[in-house]
Amino acid sequence: MESIQTERFTDRLYRNVEPIWSKNFHHSFVQGIGRGTLERELFSYYLKQDYVYLIEYSKLFAIGAQKATSIEVMKQFSVLLHETLHFEMDVHRSYAKSFGISEEELEQSEPTPINLAYTNYMLNVAHNGTLAELVSCLLPCAWDYWEIGKKLYSNYHNELETNPYKNWIKAYSSDEFGALAKWLIQLMDELTFEKPERELTILENHFQTTSRFEFLFWEMLLNQEEWPLQVQNMV
Numbered sequence: 001m002e003s004i005q006t007e008r009f010t011d012r013l014y015r016n017v018e019p020i021w022s023k024n025f026h027h028s029f030v031q032g033i034g035r036g037t038l039e040r041e042l043f044s045y046y047l048k049q050d051y052v053y054l055i056e057y058s059k060l061f062a063i064g065a066q067k068a069t070s071i072e073v074m075k076q077f078s079v080l081l082h083e084t085l086h087f088e089m090d091v092h093r094s095y096a097k098s099f100g101i102s103e104e105e106l107e108q109s110e111p112t113p114i115n116l117a118y119t120n121y122m123l124n125v126a127h128n129g130t131l132a133e134l135v136s137c138l139l140p141c142a143w144d145y146w147e148i149g150k151k152l153y154s155n156y157h158n159e160l161e162t163n164p165y166k167n168w169i170k171a172y173s174s175d176e177f178g179a180l181a182k183w184l185i186q187l188m189d190e191l192t193f194e195k196p197e198r199e200l201t202i203l204e205n206h207f208q209t210t211s212r213f214e215f216l217f218w219e220m221l222l223n224q225e226e227w228p229l230q231v232q233n234m235v
């Protein structure tokens with residue numbers, strides 16, 4: 001008997017990681033942003049770690065453009081690359097400026113072990129896997145942040161004007177950011193339409209892994225988990 005695909009693949013992905021994404025939303029770091037109570041020092045730490053994360057993450061869009069098989073998809077990856085380097089990273093740059101952190105300092109932040117493990121995982125899949133694998137790796141980053149942004153906005157919008165992190169919440173709950181996530185969701189569904197279960201399982205595993213990395217990233221930020229043995233650079 002012919003099998004009929006009744007749900008979109010991304011519905012299945014979402015169902016599968018819902019418990020992890022719920023933990024991400026309820027994480028005390030995220031709730032501290034929502035309430036505006038997160039210590040400024042921790043947010044500065046976030047800005048630096050996330051900035052170097054985003055530099056590596058942006059490269060996935062460039063690899064996506066290279067692996068695309070149509071001009072339309074190439075164009076959209078170039079939009080994602082542009083929006084991340086400009087719109088998203090501008091949020092970081094402008095917070096950093098108001099905190100007295102220079103762009104140079106942001107760029108030179110040393111990624112923590114979790115940060116490095118997360119970006120290396122995605123870049124390894126992007127270089128060695130299919131376009132669908134690449135998208136399954138980067139999708140939680142865009143989609144889960146959008147979910148977090150929307151929920152923080154809806155839970156805390158009454159106190160937003162006095163929240164020092166309001167621009168962060170506004171950026172990640174915005175329609176502009178949402179449109180990028182939605183396009184990636186649609187692409188994931190197109191790339192997986194009528195694909196065999198064996199291929200879908202691989203994608204599901206990448207999606208779970210990077211969703212778990214999202215959780216580890218919040219944990220790493222909260223605990224400021226640096227490298228254990230500090231070394232001095234010889235000048």
Ligand SMILES: Cc1ncc(CN)c(N)n1
Nearest residue numbers: 050053054141142145217
């Ligand atoms: C770690 C992480 N994950 C996701 C995003 C949203 N692009 C981000 N800025 N940082």
